[in-house]
Amino acid sequence: AKSNGYVQTGRSISVESLRPSDSFIPRHISNAPACIEGKMAKDCGFESLSELIDKTVPTHIRKQTELDLGQFTEAMTENKFLEHMQELGSKNVVNKNFIGMGYYGTLTPTVILRNLLENPGWYTQYTPYQAEISQGRLESLLNFQTMITDLTGFPMANASLLDEATAAAEAMTMCSAKANGKKPKFLVSDKCHPQTIAVCTSRAEGLGLECVVSPEADFDFSGNDVCGVLLQYPATDGSLNEYGSVIDAAHAVNAKVVMATDLLALTMLTPPGELGADIAIGSSQRFGVPMGYGGPHAAFLATAEEYKRIMPGRVIGTSIDQHGNPALRMAMQTREQHIRREKATSNICTAQALLANIAAMYAVYHGPEGLKQIAGRVHGLAGILAAGAKELGMSVKSDLFFDTVSVNVGGGKAAGVVEAAVAKGYNIRQLDESHVSIAFDETSSLEDVDVLFSVLSGGSASFTAESLAQGVTCNAGGFKRTSDFLTHPVFNTYHSEHEMLRYLARLEAKDLSLCHSMIPLGSCTMKLNATSEMMPITMGEFANMHPFAPEDQAAGYKEMIGNLADILCEVTGFDAMSMQPNSGASGEYAGLMAIRAYHRNNGDYHRNVCIIPVSAHGTNPASAVMSGMKIVTCKTDAQGNVDIEDLKVKVAKNAENLGALMVTYPSTYGVYESRIDEICQIIHDNGGQVYMDGANMNAQVGLTSPGLIGADVCHLNLHKTFAIPHGGGGPGMGPIGVKAHLAPFLPSHPVVPTGAMPAVDEKKPFGCMAAAPHGSSLILAISYAYLVMMGSKGLTKASEHAILNANYMASRLSEDYEILYKGENGTVAHEFILDVRPFKDSANIEAEDIAKRLIDYGYHAPTMSWPVTGTLMVEPTESESKDELDRFCDAMIAIRKEIAMVESGQLDPVNNPLKNAPHTQDVVMAEKWEHPYSREMAAFPIGYLKDFKFWPTTSRVDNVFGDRNLQTTLCCDDISAYAQAE
Amino acid sequence: AKSNGYVQTGRSISVESLRPSDSFIPRHISNAPACIEGKMAKDCGFESLSELIDKTVPTHIRKQTELDLGQFTEAMTENKFLEHMQELGSKNVVNKNFIGMGYYGTLTPTVILRNLLENPGWYTQYTPYQAEISQGRLESLLNFQTMITDLTGFPMANASLLDEATAAAEAMTMCSAKANGKKPKFLVSDKCHPQTIAVCTSRAEGLGLECVVSPEADFDFSGNDVCGVLLQYPATDGSLNEYGSVIDAAHAVNAKVVMATDLLALTMLTPPGELGADIAIGSSQRFGVPMGYGGPHAAFLATAEEYKRIMPGRVIGTSIDQHGNPALRMAMQTREQHIRREKATSNICTAQALLANIAAMYAVYHGPEGLKQIAGRVHGLAGILAAGAKELGMSVKSDLFFDTVSVNVGGGKAAGVVEAAVAKGYNIRQLDESHVSIAFDETSSLEDVDVLFSVLSGGSASFTAESLAQGVTCNAGGFKRTSDFLTHPVFNTYHSEHEMLRYLARLEAKDLSLCHSMIPLGSCTMKLNATSEMMPITMGEFANMHPFAPEDQAAGYKEMIGNLADILCEVTGFDAMSMQPNSGASGEYAGLMAIRAYHRNNGDYHRNVCIIPVSAHGTNPASAVMSGMKIVTCKTDAQGNVDIEDLKVKVAKNAENLGALMVTYPSTYGVYESRIDEICQIIHDNGGQVYMDGANMNAQVGLTSPGLIGADVCHLNLHKTFAIPHGGGGPGMGPIGVKAHLAPFLPSHPVVPTGAMPAVDEKKPFGCMAAAPHGSSLILAISYAYLVMMGSKGLTKASEHAILNANYMASRLSEDYEILYKGENGTVAHEFILDVRPFKDSANIEAEDIAKRLIDYGYHAPTMSWPVTGTLMVEPTESESKDELDRFCDAMIAIRKEIAMVESGQLDPVNNPLKNAPHTQDVVMAEKWEHPYSREMAAFPIGYLKDFKFWPTTSRVDNVFGDRNLQTTLCCDDISAYAQAE
């Protein structure tokens, strides 16, 4: 090495060592250091991690080349990524938006922004299946349900749906179900948002219904074939319309009335429940949730008691615990598609819990008076706009409106006015060639109205908003609301920031999240949701984009989504992606609809049989039904693989009509079936398409891919493999990848045409299946972050470590538990099933007892009784450290010892720590201790708890009581009153 | 009202109702709603709040007009404020910085950014006086101390100082103290940072020392008058110099050696402790803490055991609790100025705990290997820069350096090169007319080096950084570090994000903060630190500014600081402000130094007597001594007021030499002395100046003001009245306001000249007293936020509600406790003292027992034994809701009942819940319960705890054991080993 004089001794510098060192890979993959990785592989009985992988992933489906992610092949550092997002953000033009159409500017109270939306204590929670360690978010979701019922005037609501448009479609399904599927027509008012109409129309297709879109006046009830109607209140053009007669007409033929509505408007307007509607749906976005270029937001559905058995989604309810104390829980989980499978009326699984919590907290913070004040202001500004438009000699479409005014700007002039507004940084909506509509929201101001006057007048108006104000009166005509709402103390207490902060902190403290310990839920992939991944979603340039803003304003989003699609194509081995589906189940539906469209396009209208292995997730059959498919079940063999002989039989029987196979890979049993390619071949040979459920992609990325294996379409749960946090039950994203032949059929959108990404020439979209063009676009940034910060090598390594960690645990646990399914070389995939069924006989201990006992040990239970009843399925993910895996294994082994003590009689068969689990502070600190084991054994059974103990806040929840006394809103001042229900 | 046609009925719109409704005032002032306010006033025995205020604040000092805050008179909404800050931020030019001089770019790991710096669970904590509910931050601060001792090679370090320059000055004081004040000279190397030299020189002034600044070679030890020397390693120009001989020379005459150093450099270089230095000081800023235009950052001071009694600041130590379990605590709190008053060797009180925690967590996250990697990269880039400079035919000042290279760019050319760099968006430093220096940091890259080559070459260089790299070798000459550091497991475990996240969460969960309940510490004003106030400090445009960036790059900062100064002038009734002091105590020092300079400017060199009431905070006398004043104490009367007769006597005795009076208003006893104006008059009549301690400004804002009352100077604890969070013991800001005659004397700065704001023509600064021109500029944004979001009316209302809340509590508690001091109409100010001394006799219960018992009730204790020994001082602030005040009162009343039970013999005199408090989970859940009261009484003595229980993680800490076994670093792998020390 040439000496430059200043140095005498020392080692020469490598350029590599001068690269930024804030590499994300070792931050994400906890056991990345070579010494740890090597030791763990050895503990699993292999020389190295690569040997373990070679023995686990079938050779003939192994990807032979490294992932080629183009410019993103090399991992970006965390800091570079954040700079990159700032640059992308700067390419978005964040105009002031008056477009409306279901998306409004809103101010997320910063105390909620920071302590809920940006807080891993909230966003890394899982769906509250384990009620005892979820009372915080259960309370918040009960607040959400109460808020929805109060505002809509119905007694029941669920804890969120995916978006307003799919909520309308879900309501349509309910109407059809109420008519026992015997009335195929659903009448839709043409004053609904276009995306709502599009989604209902598409969804009707699959269900064999027909959406008839027309003015309400033209609704035809004469055929006794109408199951329901959909009205919008206020309508998409802002008008408030008298729906009394159409409601009467519908009811006269026993058709149900669905009303799409707006929560803020309902603080001023008579609620749908009081107007005679049967179901209300809508979005809670404008209650503090940023527009995010389309989502995520929590949609809602409220209805009457009589619909409770067909209400889609999760519903939180009150109950009591083992000791009779009040406790909350998910009341409707047993009615989900999990159990009902092909008989389910909806496939919704992941919903929008985090966003529902934000909306609920927004109402808690503002209270009824605060909300009325906001609504009054919004309405007032709209009133002034209307008055001004008239002053300018323009007519308004309707004199009754809440926040949106449609103005006749003169024949052919609307486009020019919209352009003039854009030139001033204001987005407004063009309704038709002579009308624009202008929607106000919480962020609008008097100054904005002045700017809009100047736009309308084409120069400067001779008056100001302020000068007009006093001449304008608020008016909701006959729609003025008279009933109270949000009277419960929870909506009338936490109005100062300290009170709110502490309420949030109190609820958070009740809930176990990834901030505390691993959440080893099989099939859920609860991996690290890294801070740098989360940061872009609260950058204004991404958060404040309206989905229907002119496309050239969204250049940053376009670039990001395009990059993401390219990366995901390479990762999946597919040719094109659709970013529209908002959840895994939505992805299933979209994929099957694409297959359906493909078959139909080939003239194969009859190809409607869908083969689904018994091991499939419950959403699979539910989605298949929604796509109009007939389900044929196929067995699995003793190793957990698809029973190929049975498959052949079923295929042979249905060869003519074979539409698709739905298959999960690795299987839901945690096994890499080596004959998967053969399975795909059988389907293809018989004219069918292979739908792959991508829930287990975390065992595939970089090692193999759905495309390579032979699938035609696959959804990706971005909220599993690709690092979107679970948010306590959503948001998620379920984009689908497809082979080229399916690309033309990917969904589009009525406002912003989409389709395959990268785009294809031929476009024959099966329809539209979400309110927003690219679903919950905002959180795509999270997966994008994950992918580009991991890069090609990091992504592959993540899959390898997911497998390593699972095998390490399986091997540590295999002395004490039976691992139900293993691959050919005795290894498992990225997850595995512990068979705890034998303990039922030996000690009367069931999976649930172990799950609840794990709470005492500080852990969330693995997936319980799925995919195999009575078992536990463990998925560690690559983000967990060996220390953490060991702690969990220690806990499981200690529990096994406790079971042994029951078996041997050392512990009482009934009064033992497993049956009594979880143990609360109340119980452990009670004056009287009536158990034959110690208090310490109850609550501190293992050493690491001395360092940190997470307490359940309720004893085991009584589901039977809750079912018998279904109560799904805050009904009275004192929550303890619930306990007296029975 | 004119009808606009579209409306038929309804109420007319007021323009007021159309203004944005996200008003901050009711979010901050919890009891703002008129119905609550009115009821509380009545409960206090007054018709209205205004009557209560009229009866409480002396009429003759009442401000007669509303605060006139100019454009900020009207409160900004939260959203508008955030927009305003974005606009101000956009006026800052955030260049890449290579200036060095103690401030470096750094990447705050986002997991730390979000979960610590942006987390109210961390930033709203108080100084860990109540060890039992502070074990989390105590552990983190112990990590900090361990990190400092490991890196510097000394056995002891404190838990932060205010900045590097004042740390140097504190070390100077230690050297002087070691020489018993008998050696007045302190020799300072001219290779120290200019701000360090300036602060030491100024500080020497007050202390009667002399700083002699010269090259080390010229140090003159011959007079036996040198107490110490200050060297910088690496030096300000980047050079690594051989200090062996100067150290030997110093030690030969028993002078002490202070070394200013750099933590990142020390990962490569032999530490000061091994080089023979006696004290090391420096800044931990580059360990993950943003530059923030000068602060806040945690400075450090490490030294040998023998200095422990004179070490300034707080020191965390290990001890055991009541049950012999290991526990952490503030070991040195008793050595603070609180107790030692005028004998204190330092006045530091609020320090930089939050920033020390960030720096410590940065080291925990990176570990020794990660830090070495960063250092290696920084050093490598510097090496390449040096090599390239030589290729360009330039010489470098020193061939030995760590991160900073000084290049000779040719006579007279340095300024032009600096300008050329700025033109490319790069800030470098001009050392003299022919030299520039370029400092690298964690954020620097190879590409940056290329840009710098093009700057140096004045065009494009014929080589690239990458092409040079292989020819360059790393070299630390004889300085190469050989010793290990950060070997403790805590620095070698939490390197993945999940592990780090959970470590942070685990520590956070141990600490009570404002997220849990009110912290009613008298004199500390623990008010809401609102989210919107906190948001700007992590905006890049503010966080990433170098304090010595060219002034025109800081236009946004300038505007903000200027606005803030204007507002604070109006609030205080003064003519000018200085933003330099970093804490209340620093403000005291600055104010007294300004008074001193004023007297001297008048020829009154003899005016050096400072009268201080006995009730004053300990920092007052400590600051006075540091300013070279002689302290004369003055009594207080039975009502807690200054004893005016005694004051007159003291003034008369010292009239000739009277320099100043220091007085707190309202008094530290929580009383508005009505004769305060008379007191000021007496001082003025005798040629003295009135220094007002502004700690109690929360009872003055808008109602009266220091200027109105007659003070000449006053500091403001922005971390009390003006909403900067306490951060577990800092950061704070203590700007001072002065009357016009003192404005010329306000401090300036050697790099960025400052002085009075608004500026005055005459400038005769007493010197410089902080490393950065405007102190911890970054957090000025928090106070600015508070002021502009409250506006004139909100600020005044806040003071009124602070008084209301205190009186409400005093009135509720007065049946059970004696309120020690009250004003003339029986009211208290914004805080009050509960006299619990009688219980010592009646039940052997002391203030400490009540304080610890409050922990069981979920509360942080009020201020204990200050200002009156054996009492508790309660300050609720305006941010607490009536519900919260009631809960705290309920707790105090319940405790009073417990005391009564001890008095009556119902509870055991020794084995009772007060003496045994606080009760941990361990204790309450122990198998054996050996107390004559119940477990429930121990831990759940009151109803509201059922909703949320905050647990202390240790029983009462044994201070005596800790003092006897002083251990202030992590010494071994297992923390439990500490318990065996004795």
Ligand SMILES: Cc1ncc(COP(=O)(O)O)c(C=O)c1O
């Ligand atoms: C195997 C499998 N398929 C489908 C789904 C449904 O995905 P989502 O909840 O996103 O709708 C899940 C969800 O857990 C799953 O595990």
Ligand SMILES: Cc1ncc(COP(=O)(O)O)c(C=O)c1O
């Ligand atoms: C009355 C009083 N004066 C001065 C101070 C010192 O302020 P700081 O801690 O900011 O140095 C305090 C701190 O609590 C105080 O209460």
Ligand SMILES: O=C([O-])O
């Ligand atoms: O330390 C004090 O805040 O007094």
